[in-house]
Amino acid sequence: MSSKETFTQISPSEFFYRNRDLAGFSNPTRSLYTAVREFVENSLDACDQKGILADVHMSIKAVDAEKQDPKQYILTVRDNGPGIESNHVPLAFGTVLYGSKFGLKQARGMFGLGATMAILYGQITTNKPVVVKSSTDGKIQDEYEMLLDIQKNKPVILKHETKEVSKSGLSVSICLEGDYAKAGTKIRDYVYQTSLITPYATITFDDPKGEKYRYTKVIRTMPPSPTIIRPHPHGIDVETIRRMLLDTHYQIPAVDDNMISKVRKELGLANKNLSHSEIMVKTQKKWKTLTRPVRIIMALVSFLKMDFEKLSKTTIEEIDIANKKLTYWDFGESQSISIDMDPESFYYKQLANTVQGETITSFLTKRFQRVGPTTALKFAEYAKFKPEHRIGTMTNQELVKLTDGLQTFDDFMAPDPSCLAPLGESPLKKGMERFFEPDFLEVVQRGASAYSGFPFVIEMGIAYGGKISSRGMKVYRFANRIPLLYDEGSDVVLKVVNDTDWSRYKIKGDPPLVIVSHICSTRVPYKTVGKENVADRPEIERELKLALLSLSRKLSSFMSKRGQADAAIKRKNLYSKYIPLIAQFCTELAGKKNEPNYKQMITEEPIVEEKTD
Amino acid sequence: MDKQSALVDLLRKHGAQIYDDIDNGNFPKFTIPSRSVSNIVYDKKIRQYILGANMAVRSSRNTSQLRSFTQLMWLAFFANRLTGQKKSSTLRDVYYSSQAFAVDFEDQSESDNIIVDLEAVLASPRESFHVFPEERSSVFGDLTIEYTVPGYEGKKTNLSDHPDGYAIGPSLTSSEFTETSAEVVIAIEKGGLFTRFVEEQVDKKFKAIIVDTGGQAPRSTRTLLKRLHDELSLPVVILTDGDVYGEHIAMVIKSGSANAAHLRGLTVPDAKWVGVWATDIEKYKLPTIPMTESDIKRCHDLLKDPRYQEGIWKKELEVFLKIKRKAELEAFSKYGLTNITDKYLPQKLELAKSL
Incomplete structure (x- = not known):
């Protein structure tokens, strides 16, 4: 074995x-x-x-x-x-x-x-x-x-x-x-x-x-920088919750020599040895000026009924709030001693608060974004916790229950996008203008949205013609201002672009078209470890589609205007070619000597093309 | 000719209208009868296909029509020159001539199409503006004609002077008929049989003018047949192969084609198809060949045509469909080379009188 x-x-x-x-x-x-x-x-x-x-x-x-x-x-x-x-x-x-x-x-x-x-x-x-x-x-x-x-x-x-x-x-x-x-x-x-x-x-x-x-830089202003914010409840997992709980509720400080001298100093008793009751009187007087760890020590002392001399020979073993018992190891007597704590005592409450941590509602409102007292109460009801349930007393099972609840509760507000740093429409436009020098350029920044508790913003630009030499659509993908170069085929952006019926927007064949797509998020849902392609989350796909839709509509109207202008030129060329011939032929047919005056017909811009069957 | 000067007038009238439009800064346009299938209807009264009431506007403002508008203008201009100078041209010739005037046609079919447009505008066949078909059929028999074409004016000739027959070209169709002893016109589908008929002196034996249609009769041949019938009051009989296509060759001579629905004066409504009928195949025990798939399909198509709804036209189609076999004119050679002229032809000419 x-x-x-x-x-x-x-x-x-x-x-x-x-x-x-x-x-x-x-x-x-x-x-x-x-x-x-x-x-x-x-x-x-x-x-x-x-x-x-x-x-x-x-x-x-x-x-x-x-x-x-x-x-x-x-x-x-x-x-x-x-x-x-x-x-x-x-x-x-x-x-x-x-x-x-x-x-x-x-x-x-x-x-x-x-x-x-x-x-x-x-x-x-x-x-x-x-x-x-x-x-x-x-x-x-x-x-x-x-x-x-x-x-x-x-x-x-x-x-x-x-x-x-x-x-x-x-x-x-x-x-x-x-x-x-x-x-x-x-x-x-x-x-x-x-x-x-x-x-x-x-x-x-x-x-x-x-x-x-x-x-070289095209613009001299920076997009506003993102702020660090608290997490959104939807984007949380059990491990994150555990860590948050740990640094939320205070540990019981160890009662060692260092701590005792700190206590004495704060109470102004550095060199004085007072009895227990004298110390407690002093404590009450100084309470408001005491630091948190010192308050906890003094709360313990109130039940231990010891002076500093005795305290230095003691180690706290367990504070059992549920049974109101305090257990300590006495070095002098080499044994564990349990004493009862009076739940009505002012010090008991101080201790209980520290050990049990804050209530679940206060934890939620203080530690998460977009959670107010009302939402916190609603959530407690939804997740079947008492609102005053102390987070410090949570068992592992309750922790999982809390996490599940946070992930599934629908009434949290959408995540705060202030932690995002999209480039902005104007910088994106200027960048694309410089790079592509297109005939047509439009950019759009969608409002913030969220998937699984992670906020994201889609920015997109579309450029057509001009100095774009590539034939066929070229898609530049970015996530958090990083270009994504590999694994293009399986990316959600490509999927959205390919799912679009471009002929509806008067785009045919291999157009000189560039699409720039930028996803900003605190967590971009990459498909693979390589972080080169974005997974097709429905929320992201939807935003991409809407962005592309608004851009392609504008492109479409550009294309039809351009089509009209092209047609006008084409029409003028045709008139210049054929009207003089017609004039020549009809002159001989009509038996006239001079040709009719057709100059005006080939110089003037015709307004609407006549429809005949 | 009166008809000719009327046409020239019409060309001038259209030209003047367009000239004025342009001079006033308006885009010229005109209307022509629509030649779309939906506008081709059968007129029972005159027994031919005609164009309905639908008109199409051709506007020079519309860029998709501008090119064809110009082409049509050029053709009118070209036709005006042809008639004015008494010169003749062909479909192919027209196609090449256009290139001298910077008017481009993609191919000959495009220029052919414009020629048909002009026919429709003028309501006259292209021969009237001196555009003649390439294909030449022949005529033989006792008919003296007097030429009207430049250089031959007043010159006469008899169409029985040359045993190969006379080619039916512009000079022949535009000539005056001065004298004939003929009593009947026999139109025959095949050149080979035409030669046989000349050799066997069918013209003399039956007092006939023999016309070789060379398959589907060209328009100049149909014009000639019509003139022989109308001006000399000669009955016209038609001999074709014993198949659906032969029957339809006879029908086109009699009542025109849907392609020429925009034209009148190309038909001989009184012409009679005398053979070879489907019923003749049995009757004369002719050697046959089986009908092909396309023969049978053609048969079904023709049965839907309003002109095939009665008489021998319908009956013979139905027999063809029943026996599913066909016979050529040459089939009579089985019974000797002169069998067709000695036996069959006299019987059929006799029969024609009662048709």
Whole structure:
């Protein structure tokens, strides 16, 4: 029956090292592309958050230009963002799971994990350090050369020096194995499309072949940045609820020497030894100025009936609110002692509140968005909880019941979209104008909507003709300002576009047509781990359809106006060709010498085409 | 000719109207009888298909009609020149002539269609504005004609002078008939039999003018037949192969075709089809060939035609359908080369008198 298996804990770095495929580092082609994305998106996010109009400069250089792909490349991404405090640099770039992007609002990446993964990948494939240059004040720049200790998940700093600079910002440079021959198209597409959806940023790219791609900013105002908000009840799961409960209700502080000296200090009894009843008198006088942990300790003391001397030899074992019993371990007597608590006591209520946590209704109104006292009461009734039920006393079963209730209760208001950061109609329009120089351009931003408790906003633009050279419809898909390049076929946007009967909108054949679709959400429902295609949630599909519908109607009216103008030109050409001939023939037929005056007929614009059978 | 100058007048009238429209800054238009199938009706009184009352407007303002309007104008202009200069042309010739005037036709069928339009506007066959068909059929017999075409005015000829017969072209159809001893006109479907008839002196034996229709009779041939009947009061009899198509060749000579519903004066309502009938196949024990699917279909189609609702026309169709066999004129050769002229023809000519 004995097993020799041993269980060892692995560090997050180790975990990612073993599972790098999951994060998009499966092969040199994909890895190069993923690394580019992670760094560029980090830079853009950092600038966005500080309201800086981003300048992001990216370069990829081959270490040995003569070698065949896959080979080593140096990837450098430099921005004009806020930089990272010198002492945070080693942790931010030298450990996995050190990130600043926690909280519920729309951002490109989730936790800043990807950049570290890219560094890790570079180190694995080339054994070269990452070079990070950061300046937060625009005067002093810290330069670090680091390796990552995978087993310990700790940075190994090889070099650290500072120098004077004139601009703030961050520059990250890694050496990694990549295949630019294969990844080049995707990377160029990525840079191009990212610029399209980020018209307020300048993005440049110097590729290994010496090609330079420059996309300068079209607008100088940034879309309003999103605010961090509380979660919506529909978007919650059991684990999230458990965590929320944990940091909602206060733990009973440990009664150790530190705590006792803190209590004495707050009561103004640092050096005085008073009896229990004297202490309690003092406590009542000072109650309002006491901090929460001290209040709890004093509530316990009121039942323990001890002075500080005795208290220091005691450990609280259990506070059983239901049976009104308090159990403690007495070091002096080396035994557990249970005492009764008086439920009428002022201190009992204080203790009960702390241990049991707040009521379910107060928990809901304080900790979730869009839940007021009335809704909270209605919900309690729906989920079969007493409104005054304390969240601190919930069993696991009740927790599941609460979560199910939150997910299924229909009367919560729609999620608050203020955590979203759509680009806005005008920036989108300006971006598309610059990129496509079309004859027709319309954009639309739909109102906020929600699926499963996650708010989302659809923005869409449609461009036709002009300098659009592609034949056939081209769809650019974006989610949270990130271009989606892979797995186009299975995407919900494509489905909606393909389901549209374009002939109804006077679009036929292979039109020079571009559609830009942008989904903003705190959680984009990707179909796959690769995060390249959006799943067809009915709510999202509906919004996409409505957006496309309003745009295609406008396109249709443009097309018919254009059709009319074309027809007028065509008509004029036909008249100019045939009327003189008719004039010539009828002159001879009628036996006249001079031709009739037809000039007016071929110069004037005819109004309506006559209908004859 | 009076008729000719009336046509020229009509052309001038249309031309002047259009000239004035343009000069006043109006887009010219005119109406022509609609030639759509729904507007073709059978007139029992004159025993032919005619166009109904529906008219179509052709407007030069309408860009989808402008091109065909111009084409029609050009054709009127061209017809005016042809008649004025007494020159003749053909359908194909018209198609090529258009190119000299920057008037484009996609193909000949488009120009043919415009020619039919002009026929409808003028209510005259194209021969009247000197556009003649390519196909030539022949005529032989004692008939003296006097030419009216330029260069031959007053010149006479007798149609029995040349044993191959005379081609029925514009000069022949426009000639004056001065003298004949003939008492009957025999129209025959096939050139081979026409030659046999000349060799066997059918013209003399039966005092006949023999016309080879060359299959479906061209309009100039039908015009000639009509003139022989109307001007010389000669009865017209028709001999065709013993099949549905032969029967219909006879019917077209008698009462025209739906294609020419816009025209009058191409029919010989008194013409008589004398054979080869379906009933003759049995009667004369002729060698036969089976009818094809398309023969049978054609038979059913014709049975729905108002002209086939009575007499031998209906009866013979029904017999064809019953026996499902057909026989050609040459079938009589089974009984000797002259059998058809010696035996069959006299019987049929006799019979014709009672039809």
